[in-house]
Amino acid sequence: MNAKGVALLGVAKWYGKVPAVQGVDLEVAPGEMVSLLGPSGCGKTTTLRMIAGLEVPDAGEIRIGGTRANEVPPWRRNIGMVFQNYALFPHKTVAENIGYGLVMRRRPRAEIATRVADAMRQVRLEGLEDRIPSQLSGGQRQRVALARALVTRPDVLLFDEPLAALDRKLREQMQVEIRLLQREVGITTIFVTHDQDEALTLSDRIVVMEEGRIVQAGTPDEIYERPRSHFVSDFIGMMNAMRGTATGQGAGGLLVRLAGGRELAVPEAAAATGSAVEIMLRPEKVQVNPPQAEGLVLAQGRVAHIVYLGAVTYLHVTVEGGATMLAMQANGQGMPAPRLGDAVTLGWRAADMVCFAAP
Amino acid sequence: MTAIAPSRRRPDLRRGLAATLLLAPGVALLALVLVWPFLVMLGMSLRERFPGPIVFSLAKYAEFLADDYLLTVALRSFSLALAVTALCAVLGYPVAWYLARARSRWAHLVFLGTIFPLLVSIVVRTMGWTILLGSEGLVNAALLRLGLVSEPLRLMQGFWSVVLGMVHVLLPFMVLSIAAVLGRIDAAYAEAASTLGATPLRGFLSVTLPLSVQGIAAGSVIVFCLTIGAFITPLWLGRGHVTVMAIAIHEQMVTLVDWPGGAASAMVLSFATLALLAGYGLLLRRWARR
Numbered sequence: 001m002n003a004k005g006v007a008l009l010g011v012a013k014w015y016g017k018v019p020a021v022q023g024v025d026l027e028v029a030p031g032e033m034v035s036l037l038g039p040s041g042c043g044k045t046t047t048l049r050m051i052a053g054l055e056v057p058d059a060g061e062i063r064i065g066g067t068r069a070n071e072v073p074p075w076r077r078n079i080g081m082v083f084q085n086y087a088l089f090p091h092k093t094v095a096e097n098i099g100y101g102l103v104m105r106r107r108p109r110a111e112i113a114t115r116v117a118d119a120m121r122q123v124r125l126e127g128l129e130d131r132i133p134s135q136l137s138g139g140q141r142q143r144v145a146l147a148r149a150l151v152t153r154p155d156v157l158l159f160d161e162p163l164a165a166l167d168r169k170l171r172e173q174m175q176v177e178i179r180l181l182q183r184e185v186g187i188t189t190i191f192v193t194h195d196q197d198e199a200l201t202l203s204d205r206i207v208v209m210e211e212g213r214i215v216q217a218g219t220p221d222e223i224y225e226r227p228r229s230h231f232v233s234d235f236i237g238m239m240n241a242m243r244g245t246a247t248g249q250g251a252g253g254l255l256v257r258l259a260g261g262r263e264l265a266v267p268e269a270a271a272a273t274g275s276a277v278e279i280m281l282r283p284e285k286v287q288v289n290p291p292q293a294e295g296l297v298l299a300q301g302r303v304a305h306i307v308y309l310g311a312v313t314y315l316h317v318t319v320e321g322g323a324t325m326l327a328m329q330a331n332g333q334g335m336p337a338p339r340l341g342d343a344v345t346l347g348w349r350a351a352d353m354v355c356f357a358a359p
Numbered sequence: 360m361t362a363i364a365p366s367r368r369r370p371d372l373r374r375g376l377a378a379t380l381l382l383a384p385g386v387a388l389l390a391l392v393l394v395w396p397f398l399v400m401l402g403m404s405l406r407e408r409f410p411g412p413i414v415f416s417l418a419k420y421a422e423f424l425a426d427d428y429l430l431t432v433a434l435r436s437f438s439l440a441l442a443v444t445a446l447c448a449v450l451g452y453p454v455a456w457y458l459a460r461a462r463s464r465w466a467h468l469v470f471l472g473t474i475f476p477l478l479v480s481i482v483v484r485t486m487g488w489t490i491l492l493g494s495e496g497l498v499n500a501a502l503l504r505l506g507l508v509s510e511p512l513r514l515m516q517g518f519w520s521v522v523l524g525m526v527h528v529l530l531p532f533m534v535l536s537i538a539a540v541l542g543r544i545d546a547a548y549a550e551a552a553s554t555l556g557a558t559p560l561r562g563f564l565s566v567t568l569p570l571s572v573q574g575i576a577a578g579s580v581i582v583f584c585l586t587i588g589a590f591i592t593p594l595w596l597g598r599g600h601v602t603v604m605a606i607a608i609h610e611q612m613v614t615l616v617d618w619p620g621g622a623a624s625a626m627v628l629s630f631a632t633l634a635l636l637a638g639y640g641l642l643l644r645r646w647a648r649r
């Protein structure tokens with residue numbers, strides 16, 4: 001399969017005087033699956049639409065397969081795009097929807113028929129050829145949109161919030177399906193989402209955007225484990241946030257004096273002495289009553305609130321100094337479950353903390 | 360809700376009653392001013408003479424079909440309605456497109472301009488066209504002054520001057536009908552078409568146009584019906600040279616005092632129009648599903 005890389009060089013877009021995208025640099029390798037993640041209004045959809053050719057950048061360059069594409073209209077870019085609400089043509093049947101791109105490319109009738117049939121088999125839609133979109137379920141519409149975008153063998157596949165309209169279970173199922181299909185076809189894929197789980201499950205690389213800029217790009221585990229800013233860590237997953245002041249470098253790393261008076265050493269962190277910083281710690285890294293306390297940072301506290309979620313339980317623990325810490329415990333591992341009001345010891349590895357300037 | 364209502368039939372009944380009460384005034388008015396006169400006319404058209412003994416026959420319909428003058432007039436009426444409808448659709452679509460899609464601050468001015476003809480009395484409007492197009496009118500005066508023509512052109516009195524006047528009045532109905540439908544079409548359809556390789560023109564023809572067919576259909580029905588029944592504009596702008604069915608029926612009833620004849624003409628006009636519209640609707644639906 002033909003896979004072309006996509007590159008954005010200093011791409012910017014204004015809507016009137018409002019900057020939507022301000023200087024985005026991004027390289028997507030052939031066959032790579034990259035997600036643009038961010039809250040609404042962060043410029044991710046505008047970026048995607050510029051790659052599709054639906055918006056024209058005001059500055060910078062968009063390259064598809066190494067050649068400048070800024071002036072190429074969408075109908076000559078050879079892209080496939082799945083829209084947020086799929087944008088299936090309501091007056092055309094499933095087969096006509098899927099075959100539309102081939103008809104526009106003036107392929108012979110017989111070839112269209114076989115390729116549409118192949119595409120329908122690929123997304124498991126056999127037998128629905130003559131339905132119209134309003135007669136399909138959400139998941140089926142999603143598949144039609146996917147087949148329609150792929151049947152033309154595009155160089156790049158673009159998704160705009162593809163799963164936002166589906167319920168949770170179907171969404172998770174479609175995530176797996178999309179990923180498998182994408183690997184099978186080997187197509188360069190860029191998708192936009194505000195759903196962190198979707199980004200984590202689907203991407204080779206996540207690009208986090210805020211206010212029209214890329215704030216961090218990396219593999220899902222890099223983004224999750226080593227966020228580089230408060231925004232990124234706060235946007236993806238739950239976090240314990242501890243405010244403090246940097247007091248200099250010590251043997252164990254950056255020394256941070258917390259609001260409660262305690263001093264912690266955070267490895268591999270740096271900040272100007274005296275500056276306000278924030279220590280972030282994932283709840284699942286916090287052990288409750290750790291069996292082996294050596295080498296852990298410890299805190300004593302009392303269980304103030306319990307959130308039972310089936311597979312896991314979140315404990316809200318009030319520690320010394322009055323702060324609340326969140327600890328996640330996997331259920332069904334034989335660990336004694338603390339009850340409301342119990343005194344507990346929390347422990348975590350110093351290396352699991354990340355530290356950056358307070359917002 | 361189930362706890363309060365002992366049976367499920369009562370709220371349904373109440374809703375049915377409410378619907379009946381809401382519909383009643385409108386239905387009563389329509390029955391009074393539309394259905395009743397229509398039935399009276401239908402009965403009249405089947406009588407041999409009026410006033411006189413009641414003898415039912417199809418004689419007046421036979422007379423109509425054998426009358427070259429009336430057939431010519433009917434043909435003219437339908438040609439006029441067809442021309443006006445087609446022109447309104449062709450001229451109105453781009454305006455509707457602009458109204459539905461443009462986020463320009465001029466859009467509301469265009470909207471006002473579109474409905475402005477409706478705010479002016481038909482008499483004033485027709486007089487306005489007379490001032491413009493008459494042999495002493497503005498256009499002829501300008502052409503004479505510029506030396507482009509040596510004597511006034513006959514801009515009035517023709518079929519096309521009636522078409523012009525009718526299009527002017529009826530364009531807003533077409534524009535508003537199409538704009539209402541276009542405004543509800545998700546812009547993503549056209550975008551999806553373009554990402555799939557459709558040029559703007561092919562995308563429009565294969566996606567947006569079929570999806571907006573209902574708007575064109577609704578507008579066409581309104582414009583066609585208003586044109587087929589038009590009386591004043593053909594009379595004044597045609598200056599007696601463009602006799603249409605409404606004028607002919609008026610002649611039959613008022614000048615010739617042939618009530619059954621006039622009623623038969625009116626019935627032919629009504630049923631022919633209905634048949635034509637039904638065929639048109641069927642055709643459009645089939646085309647849009649293609």
